[in-house]
Amino acid sequence: MRIVAGVDLGGTAINYTLVNKDEQFLIEGLCEHPALTKQGPDVCLQQIEDGLAIAAKQAGVELEDIVTVGLDTPGPASSAGVLSARGSTNFMHEEWKGFDIRAGMAYKLGRPVTYLNDANAGALWGHFSIFGANSKATSISIVIGTGTGGGVILEGNVLKGRVGFGGELGHALVPYQTIARIEGIVPQCNCGRVGDLESLASLTAIERTLLPYFLKKYPGHKLGKESDLHHPDAFIVGGGVLEASAEFGKWFLDEIKKGMPTQREEQAGIPIYSMPNGDTAGARGAAIEALTMARQTGLI
Numbered sequence: 113m114r115i116v117a118g119v120d121l122g123g124t125a126i127n128y129t130l131v132n133k134d135e136q137f138l139i140e141g142l143c144e145h146p147a148l149t150k151q152g153p154d155v156c157l158q159q160i161e162d163g164l165a166i167a168a169k170q171a172g173v174e175l176e177d178i179v180t181v182g183l184d185t186p187g188p189a190s191s192a193g194v195l196s197a198r199g200s201t202n203f204m205h206e207e208w209k210g211f212d213i214r215a216g217m218a219y220k221l222g223r224p225v226t227y228l229n230d231a232n233a234g235a236l237w238g239h240f241s242i243f244g245a246n247s248k249a250t251s252i253s254i255v256i257g258t259g260t261g262g263g264v265i266l267e268g269n270v271l272k273g274r275v276g277f278g279g280e281l282g283h284a285l286v287p288y289q290t291i292a293r294i295e296g297i298v299p300q301c302n303c304g305r306v307g308d309l310e311s312l313a314s315l316t317a318i319e320r321t322l323l324p325y326f327l328k329k330y331p332g333h334k335l336g337k338e339s340d341l342h343h344p345d346a347f348i349v350g351g352g353v354l355e356a357s358a359e360f361g362k363w364f365l366d367e368i369k370k371g372m373p374t375q376r377e378e379q380a381g382i383p384i385y386s387m388p389n390g391d392t393a394g395a396r397g398a399a400i401e402a403l404t405m406a407r408q409t410g411l412i
């Protein structure tokens with residue numbers, strides 16, 4: 113049997129999935145291993161290798177059956193998987209700066225490795241699960257969590273962009289003064305911009321900018337007692353804004369639907385989906401990318 117692994121490397125946990133050539137996923141639900149990213153590349157790559165063996169065992173397959181591995185990580189990183197030389201909140205150790213994590217993992221595991229940023233991997237999974245593997249459809253995904261990521265799948269292929277910035281919708285500037293009509297806020301983003309999408313539409317934006325603004329107007333509101341919006345049970349585990357609660361997710365989707373422009377007929381019929389398998393979407397998308405590569409190179 114020949115299979116492909118998807119490895120979603122987050123700041124604290126590595127999420128694994130395995131898929132066979134018939135596109136059947138061999139792990140239901142979460143399969144996680146601690147990432148230990150703060151201890152640098154050597155320790156973390158060992159964690160990835162150890163966790164892969166555990167994932168194979170959980171799925172009841174041999175480690176040797178895994179022919180390629182798809183990796184995804186948070187950015188910023190190049191489209192080839194070289195992490196930013198300026199560092200990243202998820203990779204705090206000095207040795208991560210400018211580290212070629214795709215090549216490092218290929219060397220460590222002794223297998224070809226494909227690379228996607230985590231938002232693009234999620235977008236690829238969403239696209240695949242809605243349109244299938246052989247569609248020439250085009251989709252745009254937006255992934256709203258701690259930050260705001262996105263992905264554009266153009267006729268079935270991930271738009272990576274030359275410097276790995278393809279589909280990074282979160283840092284596009286938006287005319288927030290006219291859209292939001294909130295007087296006197298200065299929505300500052302981690303990327304240095306003021307008034308980009310992530311600075312207004314992310315969990316970080318709610319906590320840093322929107323809540324402080326609105327709580328002044330509505331003292332005593334119950335949101336003022338939420339000391340930590342990033343409580344794992346509520347927001348981060350399970351992949352962000354749509355999984356906060358079923359009720360909130362539905363409200364959020366409905367608001368997006370209401371906010372879609374309707375003045376042009378061709379835009380009114382665009383369906384809006386929520387991301388399937390939100391907590392494993394990254395690993396699944398990474399696996400799909402690796403499966404495509406395995407097919408193209410005759411490995412599977």
Ligand SMILES: [Zn+2]
Binds near residue numbers: 311
């Ligand atoms: Zn930004």
